[in-house]
Amino acid sequence: MNTVNRELRLFFDFTWRDWSTTLIPGLIVATGAVIHTSLPAWNVVRFVPWVACFIYFFNLSNQIVGLEEDRINKPSRPLPSGKITVQGAKLRWVIALASFACAALSNGNGHLIVETATWVITTAFLCLTPYGGHWFGKNSVAMGTGTWALLGGIYKTVARPSAMEERFFLVVAIWVAIAIQIQDLRDIDGDTVAGRKTLPIVAGDRRSRWLISLAFLPISYAVLWVGGIISMAPITVSTAHVLLVYRTLRGAKPKYDHKTYMLFTYLFCYILTLPLWCDPALNYQAQ
Numbered sequence: 001m002n003t004v005n006r007e008l009r010l011f012f013d014f015t016w017r018d019w020s021t022t023l024i025p026g027l028i029v030a031t032g033a034v035i036h037t038s039l040p041a042w043n044v045v046r047f048v049p050w051v052a053c054f055i056y057f058f059n060l061s062n063q064i065v066g067l068e069e070d071r072i073n074k075p076s077r078p079l080p081s082g083k084i085t086v087q088g089a090k091l092r093w094v095i096a097l098a099s100f101a102c103a104a105l106s107n108g109n110g111h112l113i114v115e116t117a118t119w120v121i122t123t124a125f126l127c128l129t130p131y132g133g134h135w136f137g138k139n140s141v142a143m144g145t146g147t148w149a150l151l152g153g154i155y156k157t158v159a160r161p162s163a164m165e166e167r168f169f170l171v172v173a174i175w176v177a178i179a180i181q182i183q184d185l186r187d188i189d190g191d192t193v194a195g196r197k198t199l200p201i202v203a204g205d206r207r208s209r210w211l212i213s214l215a216f217l218p219i220s221y222a223v224l225w226v227g228g229i230i231s232m233a234p235i236t237v238s239t240a241h242v243l244l245v246y247r248t249l250r251g252a253k254p255k256y257d258h259k260t261y262m263l264f265t266y267l268f269c270y271i272l273t274l275p276l277w278c279d280p281a282l283n284y285q286a287q
Helices: 002-021 023-037 041-065 067-073 086-105 112-128 135-158 163-186 188-194 199-203 205-226 234-250 254-277 280-285
Strands: none
Touching: 002 023, 002 041, 002 254, 023 041, 023 135, 023 254, 041 067, 041 086, 041 112, 041 135, 067 188, 086 112, 112 135, 135 163, 135 199, 163 188, 163 199, 163 205, 163 234, 163 254, 188 199, 199 205, 205 234, 234 254
16 A cells, blocks of 8 residues: 555655646547537536546656756656656656557547657657757647647547547647646746747747747737637636736736746636537538
């Protein structure tokens, strides 16, 4: 029992920072799959094994190669704090990868192999190539493919998505890939040590804030508009984007910028709930 408790604690310590962008969206998307296909409510939990492997595999990969960065930005994580050795983390990485593949292969609805392979390739791209440390590769490429794999994979653990739902996931993934630049405003010191070329490092803090506010966020908003998502909740989604612009321009400290990033994650989760109480077909047909 002590071993089980330790492993659960390590899983929590490695992953809890990303629950707002994985487990919570997973619950929302799985709920949508159950509602749209009129399945019994218990089917919601079917997403948990695949998503748990999804997030654990990535965080182990990221934190093993990013140890020096975490000593600065996140010293409380398991590796820099000494809760686990690098060798121990590598052993769990192998187990997590094998479990991830098994979760995909054993899923009754099939077609999870593409999403699983996409996430493995995306993780390798981020952790093992220099392009994964550049702002375009890290955010515009990897965050887009990763979000697409996450949302589509979660839905497929419960049911097969329709063409309309697949389009919704694609639009959200493109939106994330463009707007996610705000996440790097809070980690400039650690990213510099890690040798990354994030937008704030390449363009400078103040210039990057103007670029994000006047280019990236408006373009991401336009993606939601063209994709028919803005029309599902125009006031809330539009107000949130205006607030993101305001906070991005006003920010100057990591803690403030982290709260701005969390606002983005809340908006991400909110957008995922829209198909639960709106009829996306009507919005798509109107485009």
